[in-house]
Amino acid sequence: MMAPEMVARRFARNALVAVVMALVLLACGGTGPYVWVDSLPSSASGGGDVLIADGDTLNIRVFNQEPLSTKERVRADGRISIPVIGEVAARGKRPAQLAAEIQDRLKDIVKVPSVMVSFEAGAELKVSVVGEVRNAGVFPLDHGANVLHALAAAGGLTDYADGDKVFVVRKSLPQRVRFRYTDLRSADAKSIAFQLAAGDVVVVE
Numbered sequence: 069m070m071a072p073e074m075v076a077r078r079f080a081r082n083a084l085v086a087v088v089m090a091l092v093l094l095a096c097g098g099t100g101p102y103v104w105v106d107s108l109p110s111s112a113s114g115g116g117d118v119l120i121a122d123g124d125t126l127n128i129r130v131f132n133q134e135p136l137s138t139k140e141r142v143r144a145d146g147r148i149s150i151p152v153i154g155e156v157a158a159r160g161k162r163p164a165q166l167a168a169e170i171q172d173r174l175k176d177i178v179k180v181p182s183v184m185v186s187f188e189a190g191a192e193l194k195v196s197v198v199g200e201v202r203n204a205g206v207f208p209l210d211h212g213a214n215v216l217h218a219l220a221a222a223g224g225l226t227d228y229a230d231g232d233k234v235f236v237v238r239k240s241l242p243q244r245v246r247f248r249y250t251d252l253r254s255a256d257a258k259s260i261a262f263q264l265a266a267g268d269v270v271v272v273e
Contacts, residue, residue: 131182197222199272200229233273
């Protein structure tokens with residue numbers, strides 16, 4: 069007989085999965101038709117679309133200005149502190165966008181400043197994986213993770229999964245993005261180049 073605490077943990081996990089599934093069904097209803105990943109423009113497939121989040125560690129380099137260069141962790145208020153110029157809002161911005169803002173603020177201090185911002189280390193992003201996978205749930209993944217990484221975290225596909233019906237639901241995209249599992253496994257360039265973002269939901273039918 070299963071111990072009461074094990075029953076409680078299993079119930080909590082099943083409740084979480086049920087909630088995620090309900091949200092996915094609602095989301096899918098509003099996303100309209102799907103689009104195959106190989107039809108997406110490169111700007112929509114991740115990569116340069118990765119946004120800075122709380123907990124990310126940023127490497128800020130000011131060319132030929134070592135005292136102004138720094139490594140900063142984004143605080144819970146979404147801000148970082150830069151030498152000389154002080155507080156800067158970082159959350160929700162692309163690295164290139166933040167670099168341009170820092171550059172602009174340095175113009176009164178440095179003649180023709182050149183700034184580069186990159187991720188030193190990222191906070192884990194959380195992605196939901198539901199449907200015909202062995203262990204549905206919400207999984208922490210590294211920045212740069214793709215759909216195959218998410219499926220691996222969920223234990224892979226079940227025997228009942230349709231490998232041609234793997235979808236990603238993302239709030240910022242008007243349509244679901246469709247993948248073939250065989251393309252992911254064979255390292256198809258477009259399929260593996262699609263980087264997941266925090267809040268994405270991977271659905272396997």
